[in-house]
Amino acid sequence: MLLKNQIEFYRENGFLILDTVFSDAEIEAYNKKLSVFENHKDKPSVVCESNGSIRSIFAPEKQEPYYLNLVRDKHILKVSEQLVGDNLYLYQYKLNIKEAFVGQNWEWHQDFPFWHFGDGIKNPELISVMILLNDVASYQGPLILIPKSHSEGIVSLNEKPHLENNNDLKNSLNTDLKYNINDELVKEFAQKNDIVTFSGKKGSVLFFHPNLFHASNTNVSPFTRNTAIITYNSVNNIPEKKSPRPDYVCYPDHTALTTL
C-alpha cells in the first residue's frame, strides 16, 4: 500500500514510479513466454513495425493466459485502486516491444482522447501501469513524460486532416497518432516542469494518469525494450454504449478485478 505522500505526489504530478516492485524471477517468468507471440503475428491484435518485428501485442492473455496474473497482481492492482480511489476493471492491456535497432517512436500524446472520443469513456478515472520487463536504459527509447501536464484535461490537439475521418485502429497504435499534442504546448509544459525519463531495473513500475503528456524515442540501440502496459478503469466510469473498437483494444467485460 502507498503512503499518504506518495498519493499526494501522484495527484500533483500525474505519475508515480516504484522501483523493482517485481523480483527478477517474477519478471523472467513473463519474459520467457514472449516467444509465444511470434506465432501470432498474423492476428489483428498484434501490431508490427514495417520490417515485421512486433511493436505491440494487445490482450496478450488471450494468447498466453499466464499474462493475466500480472493484471491481478496485488502489487499493482491495490496501488492502482488506491490512486484512482475506486474498484477497477481491465480496460486495455498491451505489451509494447521496442525491438533493437528498429523499434519506432511514439509521438507526444495524452491517452485519454483515444478513450474518450474512441470508446465513449466520460471521465479520466483510469490509470495506466507500465512494467519494465527488462532493464531499460536512456538509449533504449524509454517512456518520457512531463510532470503536472495531466492537470489541464484534454488539451489542444494537432490538426491531422488526413486522419479526420479515418477510424482505422492503426492510428492509435502506429507512429502517426490520430491525437497528438501541439508542439508549442509540449514546449510550454516542458519548460515549466521538465521531462522525466522512465528508465531503470526490470520489475520497476510507472503509474500514470490518462491525461499526462508522454512520448518515446526510436530504439536505435542494440537492446530490445520489453514493457507491459495495463490500463484499469473505474467500475463507475463504464461507457454508455459498447465501443466500436475491437474487444482486444477496449474490453467489454466490466467486472471488478480482485487480487490473486
Ligand code: SIN
Ligand atoms: C504508449 O504511449 O502507449 C506507449 C509508449 C511507449 O511504449 O513508449
Ligand code: MN
Ligand atoms: Mn500512451
